[in-house]
Amino acid sequence: MPEVSMTVNGKPAKGQVEGRTLLVEFLRESLGLTGTHVGCDSSQCGACVVHVNGRAVKSCTMFAAEAEGAEVRTIESMAEPDGTLHPIQAAFQAHHGLQCGFCTPGMVMSAAALLAENPKPSEAEIREYLEGNICRCTGYHNIVKAILAASGQDVSAIAAE
Amino acid sequence: MYAFEIDRPATLADAITALGAEEAQALGGGQTLIPALKQRLAAPARLVALSGVAEIKGIRTGADGALCIGGGTTHAEVAAGAGAYPALAALAARIGDPAVRNRGTIGGSLANNDPSACYPAAVLASGATVVTTNREIAADDFFEGMFTTTLEDGEIITEVRFPVPExxxxxxxxxxxxxxxxxxxxxxxxxxxxxxxxxxxxxxxxxxxxxxxxxxxxxxxxxxxxxxxxxxxxxxxxxxxxxxxxxxxxxxxxxxxxxxxx
Structure with a gap:
């Protein structure tokens, strides 16, 4: 079995993988980073979104071997070591952007990727960017609101639907 | 998924060699192939991942003014970098979703030739040229029906050259x-x-x-x-x-x- 090594959340990580080992399996099962969720396992739902070299990707649709040498960032890296939430996470909490919470790791990582490339997105841009993130509680409204708030924009115009 | 070996060559020459192995198949961004493998619709003995081959990535302007896109260039990179051909950049920006666009590649999409994929329409309407490790193929000769192209085993799409329309x-x-x-x-x-x-x-x-x-x-x-x-x-x-x-x-x-x- 080939060995892969990468940087995960700023720390070196390595392990044995099969050719078919998915990045999400390596993160969850080899490294114990279970914050990244597997929802559909078919690249539809986005619960497994992580950042690879700064880009949001679906970790259920990428092989671990392909992340050799990459910088990987997961939901576990978002909060401060003392537990202080990342501004996006804090906004999700403040605006009730999560219900069951299963999709939340992917939503937060997608939101972080969006804000990195577009620091002040419009509501429409946020909704478009989240096309590949599905919330089965259908809580999109407050997710969008949370991301707008996390970007420092006024959310008072958005109705509390 | 059935088990397979995976290669991640860093050069095109190594990729060609690796694809010479029995039952080897090229892996582009994997956004179609990996779901297909999960459903056991494909069972290659060996996958050759092209994501590490820098030579087939990037966008340049050819000597004749054509917009030339490396086969390993992702949809997100085309959306951001194909400003010389705005309709093509706009097409790339609407494939799948942002995370899919960060992995999926133009070469992978064309080689797969899904009957509902976007890129084949751009390539055919532009009269583009598909450049492979073996030859240059005119768009009119490249597509041969649903999920079928003129590509031969082990042939890799290195670049797609789009004449820029008015x-x-x-x-x-x-x-x-x-x-x-x-x-x-x-x-x-x-x-x-x-x-x-x-x-x-x-x-x-x-x-x-x-x-x-x-x-x-x-x-x-x-x-x-x-x-x-x-x-x-x-x-x-x-x-x-x-x-x-x-x-x-x-x-x-x-x-x-x-x-x-x-």
Whole structure:
């Protein structure tokens, strides 16, 4: 079995993988980073979104071997070591952007990727960017609101639907 | 997924060698192939991941002014970097979703030739040239029906060269669950005529609508298409739409593309 090594959340990580080992399996099962969720396992739902070299990707649709040498960032890296939430996470909490919470790791990582490339997105841009993130509680409204708030924009115009 | 070996060559030469192994298959961005492997629709003994091959990534302008896109270039990179051909950049920006666009590649999409994929329409409507490790293939010779191309085993798409049109537009009627085209029409106007390519509709995959091309070459206006229609015969018919519905959509999307191209 080939060995892969990468940087995960700023720390070196390595392990044995099969050719078919998915990045999400390596993160969850080899490294114990279970914050990244597997929802559909078919690249539809986005619960497994992580950042690879700064880009949001679906970790259920990428092989671990392909992340050799990459910088990987997961939901576990978002909060401060003392537990202080990342501004996006804090906004999700403040605006009730999560219900069951299963999709939340992917939503937060997608939101972080969006804000990195577009620091002040419009509501429409946020909704478009989240096309590949599905919330089965259908809580999109407050997710969008949370991301707008996390970007420092006024959310008072958005109705509390 | 069945087990397989995976290679991650860093150079094109190593990739060609690796693909010479028995039952080896190239892996582009994996956004189609990995789901197919999970469903056990494919069972290669060895995958050769092309994501580490820097030589086939990037966008450049060719000596003849063509926009040349490396086969390993992702949809996100095309969306951001193909400003010289705005209709193509806009097409890339609407494939799948942002995370899919960060992995999926133009070469992978073309080699797969999904009958509902967007890129085949752009390549065919632009009369682009598909450059591989063995040869240069004209768009008109590349596509050979649903999921079939003229590519041979072990042949890798290294670059796609798009002549930049005077005007162009792509209109995609999206199947909202898959985000593939229920019907997509790419219209491109060149000095020597107009090309119209249709994806998502035909059971034979992407095709050129020659009647519309002839009419638009005379008069590049939506009105020129009046009275033109396609038969539902041979069109894809599924729970999302009948063949007749798709045939109707082709005419609608063509008119919209011409209007949007100006």
């Amino acid at each position: 005007k162009a537009n792509y209109q995609k009627f999206e199947q909202p669950a898959s985000r593939f085209a229920l019907v997509g029409v790419f219209v491109a106007k060149y000095a020597d005529g107009v090309r119209v390519a249709v994806t998502g509709a035909s059971e034979d995959g992407v095709f050129r609508w020659s009647e519309a091309e002839a009419a638009l070459s005379k008069d590049f206006a939506p009105g020129a298409l009046e009275g033109l229609s396609l038969s539902g015969e041979g069109m894809i018919s599924d729970l999302h739409g009948s063949g007749d519905y798709r045939a109707h959509l082709v005419a609608v999307m063509t008119r919209r593309a011409v209007a949007a191209a100006g």
